[in-house]
Amino acid sequence: MKVVQILPELNAGGVERGTLEIAAHLVREGHESIVISNGGRMVAELERSGSRHVAMPVHRKSLASLFQVRPMQRFLLEERPDIVHIRSRVPGWVTWLAWRGMDPTTRPRLVSTVHGFYSVNRYSAVMTRGERVIAVSESIQEYVLEKYPQTPLEKIRVIPRGVQPSNYGADFRPPGEWLDRWHSEQPTLGGKCVLLLPGRITRLKGHEDFFLLIAALRKEGLAVHGLVAGDTHPKKRAYLEELRGIVQTLGISEEITFLGHRSDIREVMAMSDLVCALSQQPESFGRTVLEAMALGKPVIGYDCGGVGELLRTLFPAGRVPLGNRPQLLEVTRSVIQSRPQPLMVGDPFTLAAMCRSTLAVYQELRG
Numbered sequence: 001m002k003v004v005q006i007l008p009e010l011n012a013g014g015v016e017r018g019t020l021e022i023a024a025h026l027v028r029e030g031h032e033s034i035v036i037s038n039g040g041r042m043v044a045e046l047e048r049s050g051s052r053h054v055a056m057p058v059h060r061k062s063l064a065s066l067f068q069v070r071p072m073q074r075f076l077l078e079e080r081p082d083i084v085h086i087r088s089r090v091p092g093w094v095t096w097l098a099w100r101g102m103d104p105t106t107r108p109r110l111v112s113t114v115h116g117f118y119s120v121n122r123y124s125a126v127m128t129r130g131e132r133v134i135a136v137s138e139s140i141q142e143y144v145l146e147k148y149p150q151t152p153l154e155k156i157r158v159i160p161r162g163v164q165p166s167n168y169g170a171d172f173r174p175p176g177e178w179l180d181r182w183h184s185e186q187p188t189l190g191g192k193c194v195l196l197l198p199g200r201i202t203r204l205k206g207h208e209d210f211f212l213l214i215a216a217l218r219k220e221g222l223a224v225h226g227l228v229a230g231d232t233h234p235k236k237r238a239y240l241e242e243l244r245g246i247v248q249t250l251g252i253s254e255e256i257t258f259l260g261h262r263s264d265i266r267e268v269m270a271m272s273d274l275v276c277a278l279s280q281q282p283e284s285f286g287r288t289v290l291e292a293m294a295l296g297k298p299v300i301g302y303d304c305g306g307v308g309e310l311l312r313t314l315f316p317a318g319r320v321p322l323g324n325r326p327q328l329l330e331v332t333r334s335v336i337q338s339r340p341q342p343l344m345v346g347d348p349f350t351l352a353a354m355c356r357s358t359l360a361v362y363q364e365l366r367g
Helices: 014-028 043-048 064-077 089-100 124-127 138-147 175-185 207-219 234-250 264-269 286-295 305-314 325-340 351-366
Strands: 002-006 034-038 052-055 084-085 109-114 132-135 155-160 195-200 224-229 257-258 275-279 298-303
Touching: 002 043, 002 064, 002 089, 002 224, 014 043, 014 138, 014 351, 034 064, 034 132, 043 052, 043 155, 043 224, 064 089, 084 089, 084 351, 089 109, 109 124, 109 138, 109 351, 132 138, 132 351, 138 155, 138 305, 195 264, 207 224, 207 234, 207 325, 224 234, 224 305, 275 286, 286 298, 286 305, 286 325, 298 325
Parallel strands: 002 034, 002 084, 034 052, 084 109, 109 132, 132 155, 195 224, 195 275, 224 257, 275 298
Antiparallel strands: none
16 A cells, blocks of 8 residues: 655654654555655654655645645645545645545545544544544544534544553663663652653643642652653743742742653653643543553543543553542552552553554555
8 A cells, every 4th residue: 555644744742653653564564655744853763664755834724724735636646645644634624625626536545533632613623524534542532423423433443542562661771871861960869759740831731730749748748759841832931930930939949850851751751650641631642641551650640531541441540530639639649658550551552553453444445
């Protein structure tokens, strides 16, 4: 098969990582893989795995992106792929409009993946227009069926994101050189219970709840330290300063470390005792949560969306009702004291299962 995946950019994120993983799997299985995006720092990795990258400005959330419909159609006519897989709304519209204008008897088959709880409107509806619609969790399938009832259940396929178990495991240890650097950079962590909150610096990720939790645990006399790992968009700099102010007001400046963007989040999680997932709104899946549990790390998280699904399946002891701060403290205290471990991560949450199931969707359409 020749498969084209289309997304806005290739910089960082779960959608981007999943795109690269499917691309690499296609090449390994002897198929031809093409990815269309505006580019980014992950292009080199994509091309090293044997895929071809085609640069096209399909990332701008503006009407100007519609000027890419004709070039997209021309590309599809020239390349004649078997499958076109759209992974985001702007490139979704560009691709769908191009695809709709092609001969139904010869055009490629269309797949879309709903990666998130998008705002419900005509703009987002394009992600349900694939001939097959992949939902990254049961929660996303329920969202599609409720918000876009014109989408038939029979064309939805639930395929959770997956991890490569051999890259994780409870016995995973970072390399010695990395450990030396970590201990040098973080000399105050010794002898403390380290709690990690991974995620972008935005209001939705629950940083304030995390800081209040650290303050409450410290007040109870527990030796804890909080790590915040996540990128800050230039537009969110003011919010980052607001968070620093909250930390200072709570008197926990010595117990919180802002790590910024980390490309070594697996290693950081391995050095943490407990990982938190405190998003204020349901998340579509929660890949970082899965990665943490694949490392054998207990996860404390709000029981909603994809994160709730993972907790219910792999670590029920870490579930907390959304926004319930007193119970967050109670559950965290209990986990710190008893140190339970999550269940071993297996199918359907492995990379092999995700790739296998996605390829099966492509083959099902191709016939």
